[in-house]
Amino acid sequence: MADTLRTLVGLKVDSTNIPIQKYAVNHNIEWKTVKSSATLSNDYTTLIKRMTEASFETYDIYKLLNTALSSGLYKVSDVTAYLGAFADTPSGDIFYTKTGVATNEYDDGLLYIDTINCPLNDVVSVSFKVRGVEMTVDDEDLTDFSITHNSLYMIDGISFNDDETVYGVKDLTISTNFKFYDYYKTDIDPDMSAITGIEPRAKCSAVIDAIGVLDDLTGNDTIVLHFKRCIKNGVGTESGGTITLNNCNITYDSQDANLGEIATVGFDIIIGSLTFALTGAGT
Numbered sequence: 001m002a003d004t005l006r007t008l009v010g011l012k013v014d015s016t017n018i019p020i021q022k023y024a025v026n027h028n029i030e031w032k033t034v035k036s037s038a039t040l041s042n043d044y045t046t047l048i049k050r051m052t053e054a055s056f057e058t059y060d061i062y063k064l065l066n067t068a069l070s071s072g073l074y075k076v077s078d079v080t081a082y083l084g085a086f087a088d089t090p091s092g093d094i095f096y097t098k099t100g101v102a103t104n105e106y107d108d109g110l111l112y113i114d115t116i117n118c119p120l121n122d123v124v125s126v127s128f129k130v131r132g133v134e135m136t137v138d139d140e141d142l143t144d145f146s147i148t149h150n151s152l153y154m155i156d157g158i159s160f161n162d163d164e165t166v167y168g169v170k171d172l173t174i175s176t177n178f179k180f181y182d183y184y185k186t187d188i189d190p191d192m193s194a195i196t197g198i199e200p201r202a203k204c205s206a207v208i209d210a211i212g213v214l215d216d217l218t219g220n221d222t223i224v225l226h227f228k229r230c231i232k233n234g235v236g237t238e239s240g241g242t243i244t245l246n247n248c249n250i251t252y253d254s255q256d257a258n259l260g261e262i263a264t265v266g267f268d269i270i271i272g273s274l275t276f277a278l279t280g281a282g283t
Contacts, residue, residue: 132193150281168207247272
């Protein structure tokens with residue numbers, strides 16, 4: 001068994017600590033294998049490419065979007081993930097050892113939103129990634145590493161254009177679909193990695209109670225997603241602001257009805273741009 005058993009501690013983006021629930025790294029290694037002739041085995045194997053990409057998930061959409069990313073979808077940032085060894089006994093409410101905490105660092109990495117997931121009657125989560133730079137590993141002591149959730153949100157409904165009607169949402173996912181070009185010269189890590197495109201798209205199951213209104217909810221439009229903010233240490237929710245999907249091409253592509261469940265209509269939405277207007281941090 002390994003001498004040190006570690007657990008996820010948290011994430012720092014530049015100077016902002018972000019609470020995360022998941023962290024994973026994929027180096028996307030590419031090998032070249034060559035045979036010398038008509039033989040069964042390769043006689044030369046070499047590593048030619050690597051693209052390090054780290055994935056994260058957080059429930060604190062406000063701190064990530066409004067603070068770390070300044071209401072944008074991407075940013076070049078210094079990102080550090082911390083993994084601490086399990087402590088024999090907790091110190092206060094901290095169950096990792098604060099000395100010798102492992103650090104996975106990405107200097108000037110491209111941090112970008114991958115998906116925003118909005119399930120019915122559950123907390124909104126955000127999957128985001130950092131890529132384009134090599135990961136460096138070190139350790140440090142985290143004698144004071146404060147990390148808390150600012151706010152938690154739930155999807156409250158969806159409205160179309162200037163229509164004041166807010167429809168219920170069973171589930172909604174926004175995917176950013178970033179496109180990249182990576183240039184390799186002679187090193188296994190890229191000499192240059194650039195964004196070449198972004199194609200935001202949303203899939204939504206909405207509670208539409210009249211088939212006659214569907215034709216009015218397609219075409220070019222603006223969509224507003226309405227959110228409720230969970231009351232910290234309390235009961236219920238309060239107004240949490242909006243995310244506006246601008247310059248959308250909208251079509252309904254499915255209908256779903258099951259015995260004993262609400263009937264929904266599936267929408268496929270191509271998004272021009274996103275505008276975040278989530279209200280402030282929870283207290």
